[in-house]
Amino acid sequence: MALIKVKVPTDSIDIGMFVVELDRPWTDVPLPFQKFEITTERELKILSEYCKYVHIEIDAFLWEKKKQELSKHTSTSTLPENTPIHHELPRASTTYQSAKEFTIELFESTKFGLELDLEHSKQVINNCITSILSNANALFWLTRIKDRNHYTAEHSLRVAILAIAFGKYLGLDRKQLELLGLCGLLHDLGQTQLPDDIVNKAGPLNEAEYRVMQKHTLLGHELVIHDNDISSAVKEVILNHHIHFNGKGYPKSPAKVTPSQFCRMISIIDAYDAITSESPYKLSKSPREALKILFDQRDKQFDGKLVGNFIQMMGIYPPGSLVRMSNGEVGIVISTDKKHKLLPKVELVQDRHGRLKRSIIIDLKKNPKDPSGNAYKITASMPDGSMGFDMRQYIQSTHQC
Secondary structure, three states: OOEEEEEEEHHHOOOOOEEEEEOOOHHHOOOOOOOEEOOOHHHHHHHHHHOOEEEEEEEHHHHHHHHHHHOOOOOOOOOOEOOOHHHHHHHHHHHHHHHHHHHHHHHHHHHOOOOOOHHHHHHHHHHHHHHHHHHHHHHHHHOOOOOHHHHHHHHHHHHHHHHHHHHHHOOOOHHHHHHHHHHHHHOOHHHHHOOHHHHOOOOOOOHHHHHHHHOHHHHHHHHHOOOOOOOHHHHHHHHHOOEOOOOOEOOOOOOOOOOOHHHHHHHHHHHHHHHOOOEOOEOOOOHHHHHHHHHHOEOOOEOHHHHHHHHHHHOOOOOOOEEEEOOOOEEEEEEEEOOEEEEEEEEEEEOOOOOEEEEEEEEHHHOOEOOOOOEOOEEEEEOOOHHHOOHHHHHHHHOOO
């Protein structure tokens, strides 16, 4: 009997299957054994609640039959919510703060010519992966906390987090997620080699300054090209993440360049975060506005299929985004539903006068009513910081982070 190791969605596992690997550390799942045969409905339930996929050992002949059943599953799915967001937020907050401090230090040390700390970078990415596999929406909330003083470093961390989530949504395994996360974390490394007065300019760049800014892809590539420990995939993303799907963009090349899938993914996420973030020379737009811009640029600046996948993952109202309700109250989107994109779960956090209120969670799919008896509806998606709402302060005061 020839045994093979295969990856199976947990909604397709059965009693009798032998599990050899999870999509998360074994210690994160309340089961007494590492590697075991599923013998009870309770074990099936636990695996389904905590994992999206598991790896099993199965006879090759039996697997050929099983594959026909699994082919009915789509290639994408909703992101994990194995831990309630309010339970995951404290751990995610610690993960995010530590990652933020490291990323700022990483960019500062690179600016002054110090060696890139690749191992610590991988550790930071893996901590983010663990949190996303528990409940991706918690880190999504935290990416809405933004500090203009360290724009490039924080932007790079946010791109890494969103890239990991996007990769998970597309079904990438953990090793691929680590590589994709590193691509996001390091994609703008070349900006550390540019003059501060251009990177931090409080106003639009003129033509000459923009040409200097465009050099960050080449400068970043020069920083890593001779480092054999850095994957060629990361190097390619650093160099080509501003090359458009239609071949335009930069850096210019005498031969046609076809960016990799990772590069096309980072390009979308890089733009999304830039559009939704306030910079020294522009105000931020709402997540919904940003998704519309991406949609309008599909098959032009961006890979149209991947844009569609990204919008499906984020939902029309992405987790962590601020929304105004029909009665004037303000809420934070907790999670979205793939089948009901316009009806997310929302945590109401401000009354119609902008005053903090005792938070209430509503699920718009269930047609909840406001105090006047009218159905709650979302009337607007708002940029971060609207109505004076401070996400950092709110999380710290209400979720013990």
